Each structure stands twice: as C-alpha cells, then as structure tokens.
Amino acid sequence: MRTAVVLGASVAGLLAARVLSDHAERVVIVEPDDMAAGGRTGTDAGGAAGGPRPGVPQGVQLHVLMAMGRTQLDRWLPGMSDELLGDGAVFCAGERVHQYTDGVRRPLIPGHDLISSTRPFLEQRVRRRVLGLPNVEVVRGRADGLRFTANTVGRRVCGASYLPTGDPATDDERSPAGPAGARRVCLAADLVVDATGRGTRIGAWLEKAGWQAPPVERIAIDLGYATALLRRGPELPDVAVTTALSTPAPAGSPQPDSAAVAEVEGGRWMMVLSGYAARRPGRDPREFVARCAAIPAGPVREIATGCELLGDVVCHRVPDSRRREFTRLSRFPAGLVVVGDAAASFNPVYGQGMTSAALHASCLSAYLRSGGRVDEPARDFFVRQRVVVDAAWQLSAVGDLAQPHVDGPYPAGFRAAQWYSARLGRACALDPEVYRRFLDVVNMRERPGLLSRPGTALRVARALLAANRG
Ligand SMILES: Cc1cc2nc3c(=O)[nH]c(=O)nc-3n(C[C@H](O)[C@H](O)[C@H](O)COP(=O)(O)OP(=O)(O)OC[C@H]3O[C@@H](n4cnc5c(N)ncnc54)[C@H](O)[C@@H]3O)c2cc1C
Incomplete structure (x- = not known):
C-alpha cells in the first residue's frame, strides 16, 4: 500500500505504525501532543526522559509491562526491552514480585517477570524507535473525521482529516479564532488506523457517513487511582513489585482498598492506591499514606510509612470498562481498523493495556501477512483482535461485576x-x-x-x- 495513516501516537498507535512500516511506503501518524518536547504539562513522573502529556492522562499512574508485552515489544522493536533496562527501567524477576490477596501472600513464581518504569519513560523510548524508521513520520494535529470515497463495491475509508495543533492562536477553544480557525488538513490513505484511545470518536465518525457505530459494552466500575512517587532506600531488597488486591465486601459494608507499589527508574517507588465509587482516593498526601499503611501487605505498609513522598499525589478516574464490538457489525467500511484502548479499555487492575495494544499490532501484522486486503472490510483483523480483547475482558469483568456498586450487564x-x-x-x-x-x-x-x-x-x-x- 502507498500510505497508511495512524491516529494517535501512544503505545497502540506507535506499534501499529511499526507494523505498517513493513507494508506501506509511507506511514503518517497524527497526534495532537507535542512529540518533540515529549509533553507539555503535568507533574514530573518522567523527569528528563519526557514528561506526562495531556493526551495520555493515565500516564502519570503506575504502568508495569507484562512478560507478553515485553515479548511483543521486542518482536516489533528488537532489543527494546534491553534498551529500557539499560536506561534504568527495573527488571522485576518473578521471585521479586510479591502478590497479596486479602492480606494472604501468594507463592513467588519464577519466570513471570515484569518491566517497571514510569509510563512516559517507556513511551518516549518506543516513540524514538518508531519515529526513527525511515518511512514513518508524525504530524501534529487532532483528527476530526474520516474521509470516504466510492469504489466498485461501495464506499470505503480513503483518509482522515485533522486540525493542526500547537498554534496558540487556534489551539484554544476560547480564543476568537477557536479550533475552527485552524485550517483542516485532509490526508489520503489506503488504510486508517484509529488509535485515539478510550475516548475515540469512531462511532460518531462512522454514523456521520451513514455507517453503523459499533455497539459499546460498558461496565460502570467508577474506579479511582491515586499515585505517588517515593524515594527508594535500602529497604526491601528482595521486592521489586508488590500488589495487594482485595475482594469486595458485601453490599452496605465499607469496601476495602487495594494498592500496588513498584520500583521505577531513578531509585524511586511508585505507589498506587485504588478504590471504587465512594472509596475513590483523593489527593491528600496524609490520607494517601494512612490508607496505604492500612493495607494488609507488609511491603506496602513499610514503604508507605518509611519512605519519603516525592511530589504530589495524582488522581485518575476510570468511569467504566468499555469495548467496541466491531465483529457484531453487519456493514463496515474497507480501509479502517481500530486498535488499543479505542477498541477495548478495561479495569487496569491486571496491567494488561499495553500488552493488549502490542498484541493488536501483531493481529494487524498477521492480517496483512495472510493476504488481508485494504480494499475490503478488515473482518479477519477484528476476529483476531477479539481473541485478545476477550482474554483481557473476561479476566477483569469477573472482578468488576462482583463489586456491589456495579449493576451489570451480567453475561x-x-x-x-x-x-x-x-x-x-x-x-x-x-x-x-x-x-x-x-x-x-x-x-x-x-x-x-x-x-x-x-x-x-x-x-x-x-x-x-x-x-x-x-
Ligand atoms: C489508571 C491506569 C493504569 C494503567 N496501568 C497499566 C499498566 O500497569 N500496564 C499496562 O500495560 N497498561 C496499563 N494501563 C492501560 C494503558 O494506559 C493503555 O492501555 C495504553 O496506553 C494503550 O492505550 P492506547 O495507545 O490505545 O491509548 P492512549 O494511551 O490513551 O493514547 C491515545 C493517543 O491518542 C491521541 N489522540 C486522542 N485523540 C486524538 C485525535 N482526535 N486525533 C489524533 N490523536 C488523538 C492521544 O493524544 C494519545 O496519544 C492503565 C490505564 C489506566 C487508566
């Protein structure tokens, strides 16, 4: 194919772009955030390695990379995990990953190794590798629609449009020029990949052009995360990660908190406290420390009470787990696929989001290598992707639906x-x-x-x- 356009330059978009660089003469990524600067705002969770950025608000929260995510990263970007570890990310051997449920420690399992770093640290290195490919480029803009054309068997997606960002005169919704003042740019493409994350507008874009929006399944989990960095000292040399999950209490009883802590680059711990609905944690550092210290898991308690907090507590809310069911559509245009959180975004408790995004990229590769055509609806891609989505969804949905404040839908x-x-x-x-x-x-x-x-x-x-x- 001549040109592929990828909307969104986070983990899913970057890895899709990497796959497409094997199949397209030119890959153009559209991303509203400033990729050169690595970020514009936020607290310093990434340090000099590139800070958090507005387009990935969850990026300040704890992100660990699963073993399969590592395998996939190395598949698409050989040597990537060594580069991450060489630059300071933490290798968490299975024997150093301590997991508790309701205060009971589970066995240590060798071989289930994780990589832990702040999220901007990881993303910046993946981005550097992908944008270093000779046929991949990034333009700064916010995609605002798909372009459709007619072919012999019906209309298909033939590109996407975007409003350039980065110009203060047109960036600000409140400025007299407003975003409407920006000149809309249309990019022609043989294939468009939507990787714009959980807030994707894909349903509205399809409906506007007379197609069906994919049905969206939602589980309203109302999950809150609060995360802070702490100085790592000589404590707990045999621990790289601790998770402390709790099963829900019966309806009407106070719901217990969960927590996780992982060593990250720069000699720091990153600690997250999570709670649902009325128990969503806030930004108050004293409350954060007190609630973490009450978690029935020795390492969490020790770090919360013994280590110095570095910077603010940052909160993030996940209102729902949601998946878009592309395989249930009877009509779908050729020239379009959807990857990453835009396809499915679920409770992050098991840390499967980046690994899923990497597996979606592998599904795209398998689809294209097995003769998938860009001038036909990518049904086989969505069937492959569904296996990955189902795997993550099934695991988190059982826990989500057990929460007393969640009211289905029960499968x-x-x-x-x-x-x-x-x-x-x-x-x-x-x-x-x-x-x-x-x-x-x-x-x-x-x-x-x-x-x-x-x-x-x-x-x-x-x-x-x-x-x-x-
Ligand atoms: C609290 C929390 C904790 C998590 N912890 C983990 C973890 O430990 N491990 C793990 O693997 N995963 C974790 N995840 C999941 C992980 O963040 C995502 O699954 C992962 O980032 C892949 O997402 P994505 O690339 O599809 O979308 P995102 O990372 O959300 O990125 C979307 C991109 O699209 C861009 N964009 C948005 N709109 C437009 C537009 N109109 N045009 C062009 N570009 C656009 C954005 O700027 C951004 O770059 C966690 C998620 C949350 C919420």
Missing part, C-alpha cells in the same frame, strides 16, 4: 464463573501450579480457558480439600 453463566473464580483465587495461595497458570493468563501467555480446564479445576478442588482437612 450468561456469570454466577457460576464468580463461584469458581472465588475458589480459584483461594487455590492460588495454596498451590503454586494453580497460581502459575493464573499468572500465565494474567500475562496473556495463555487464554482464560486454561483456568477452567478439567486439569486446573481438579487441582483447585484438591488444594481446597487439603486446606479444609488441614
């Missing part, structure tokens, strides 16, 4: 899934093999079906029976 078989999930969770603390399988699924190395196979179910039953007898 068929939900009660049975919840019943089994509670027992699986208990068995994870008792049988390292069950837990290893669970982590294989969390790390997206295996599909969730592994956890309900007879072999796993038998181990779960045996572990619980042995515990009851003991």
Whole structure:
C-alpha cells in the first residue's frame, strides 16, 4: 500500500505504525501532543526522559509491562526491552514480585517477570524507535473525521482529516479564532488506523457517513487511582513489585482498598492506591499514606510509612470498562481498523493495556501477512483482535461485576464463573501450579480457558480439600 495513516501516537498507535512500516511506503501518524518536547504539562513522573502529556492522562499512574508485552515489544522493536533496562527501567524477576490477596501472600513464581518504569519513560523510548524508521513520520494535529470515497463495491475509508495543533492562536477553544480557525488538513490513505484511545470518536465518525457505530459494552466500575512517587532506600531488597488486591465486601459494608507499589527508574517507588465509587482516593498526601499503611501487605505498609513522598499525589478516574464490538457489525467500511484502548479499555487492575495494544499490532501484522486486503472490510483483523480483547475482558469483568456498586450487564453463566473464580483465587495461595497458570493468563501467555480446564479445576478442588482437612 502507498500510505497508511495512524491516529494517535501512544503505545497502540506507535506499534501499529511499526507494523505498517513493513507494508506501506509511507506511514503518517497524527497526534495532537507535542512529540518533540515529549509533553507539555503535568507533574514530573518522567523527569528528563519526557514528561506526562495531556493526551495520555493515565500516564502519570503506575504502568508495569507484562512478560507478553515485553515479548511483543521486542518482536516489533528488537532489543527494546534491553534498551529500557539499560536506561534504568527495573527488571522485576518473578521471585521479586510479591502478590497479596486479602492480606494472604501468594507463592513467588519464577519466570513471570515484569518491566517497571514510569509510563512516559517507556513511551518516549518506543516513540524514538518508531519515529526513527525511515518511512514513518508524525504530524501534529487532532483528527476530526474520516474521509470516504466510492469504489466498485461501495464506499470505503480513503483518509482522515485533522486540525493542526500547537498554534496558540487556534489551539484554544476560547480564543476568537477557536479550533475552527485552524485550517483542516485532509490526508489520503489506503488504510486508517484509529488509535485515539478510550475516548475515540469512531462511532460518531462512522454514523456521520451513514455507517453503523459499533455497539459499546460498558461496565460502570467508577474506579479511582491515586499515585505517588517515593524515594527508594535500602529497604526491601528482595521486592521489586508488590500488589495487594482485595475482594469486595458485601453490599452496605465499607469496601476495602487495594494498592500496588513498584520500583521505577531513578531509585524511586511508585505507589498506587485504588478504590471504587465512594472509596475513590483523593489527593491528600496524609490520607494517601494512612490508607496505604492500612493495607494488609507488609511491603506496602513499610514503604508507605518509611519512605519519603516525592511530589504530589495524582488522581485518575476510570468511569467504566468499555469495548467496541466491531465483529457484531453487519456493514463496515474497507480501509479502517481500530486498535488499543479505542477498541477495548478495561479495569487496569491486571496491567494488561499495553500488552493488549502490542498484541493488536501483531493481529494487524498477521492480517496483512495472510493476504488481508485494504480494499475490503478488515473482518479477519477484528476476529483476531477479539481473541485478545476477550482474554483481557473476561479476566477483569469477573472482578468488576462482583463489586456491589456495579449493576451489570451480567453475561450468561456469570454466577457460576464468580463461584469458581472465588475458589480459584483461594487455590492460588495454596498451590503454586494453580497460581502459575493464573499468572500465565494474567500475562496473556495463555487464554482464560486454561483456568477452567478439567486439569486446573481438579487441582483447585484438591488444594481446597487439603486446606479444609488441614
Ligand atoms: C489508571 C491506569 C493504569 C494503567 N496501568 C497499566 C499498566 O500497569 N500496564 C499496562 O500495560 N497498561 C496499563 N494501563 C492501560 C494503558 O494506559 C493503555 O492501555 C495504553 O496506553 C494503550 O492505550 P492506547 O495507545 O490505545 O491509548 P492512549 O494511551 O490513551 O493514547 C491515545 C493517543 O491518542 C491521541 N489522540 C486522542 N485523540 C486524538 C485525535 N482526535 N486525533 C489524533 N490523536 C488523538 C492521544 O493524544 C494519545 O496519544 C492503565 C490505564 C489506566 C487508566
């Protein structure tokens, strides 16, 4: 193909651009944020490596990269994980990843290694590699629609339009010129990739041109994150990451907090406190420390009470988990695919977002390499992507739907899934093999079906029976 246009230069857009650089003569990424400066505003979670930026508001929150995400990054950008680690990201060997559920520590599992850094640190290095490719370029602008044309079998997407950003005279909604004062630019493309994140306007753009918007499934989780950096000292040399999850209390009871802490570049800990609905944490540092210190997980308590807070507590709200169901559309235009959070954005509790985005890029590659044509609707791409989306969605939805403030929609078989999930969770603390399988699924190395196979179910039953007898 001659030209591919990618909307959005975050993890999903960058990796899609990398894949497309093998298939298109020219790849143009459209991104409203200033890529040269690495960011315009925000607290210094990224330091000199490139700060947080407005287009990725979640970028100041804790982001760890799963083992499968690392494999995928290295597939598309060989040597990427070594570069990250060489520059100061932290290699978190499975033996140094301590996970607690309701205060009970789970076994340490070698091989389930993570990479931990601030999010801007990782994104800036991925960006440098992708924008260094000879046929990839970035233009600064905010996409505001798709361009359609007629071909022999019907209309198809043939490009996208954007309003240039970065000019104070036209950037500001309140300025007399307003965004309307900016000159709209149209980019012709054989393929447009929407990677604009969870707030994508793809449904409205399709409807405006007479196509169906994809059905959106939402679970209103109302999740709050509060994150802070702390100075890392000599404490806890055997710990790189600690997660402390809590299962929901019955409706009407106070809901317990969850927390996670990970070592990041620059000799720092990044600590996140999370809570739902009325328990969403705020920015008050004293409240943050007090709530983290009350978490029943030794390392979280020790870091919260013993380490110096560096800078502010920053909050982020995730109103819902949402997925757009492209495979359910009977009509879809050729020349368009959707990747990353724009396709599905779910509860970040298991840290699967960047890994999913990387797997979407691999789905795009598999689609194009297996003869997928840009002048036909990319149905096979969406079918492949659905496997990835289902894997992450199923895992987080069981937990989301168990929250007392969440009121569905409950899929068929939900009660049975919840019943089994509670027992699986208990068995994870008792049988390292069950837990290893669970982590294989969390790390997206295996599909969730592994956890309900007879072999796993038998181990779960045996572990619980042995515990009851003991
Ligand atoms: C609180 C929180 C914690 C998380 N923790 C983890 C974690 O530990 N591990 C993990 O793997 N994932 C985590 N995630 C998920 C992760 O942030 C995303 O899945 C990941 O960034 C991939 O998203 P994306 O590239 O699709 O979209 P985003 O990262 O949201 O980026 C969207 C991009 O599109 C651009 N854009 C927006 N509108 C337009 C437009 N009109 N035109 C052009 N460009 C546009 C934006 O500027 C931005 O660059 C977390 C998410 C949250 C909310």
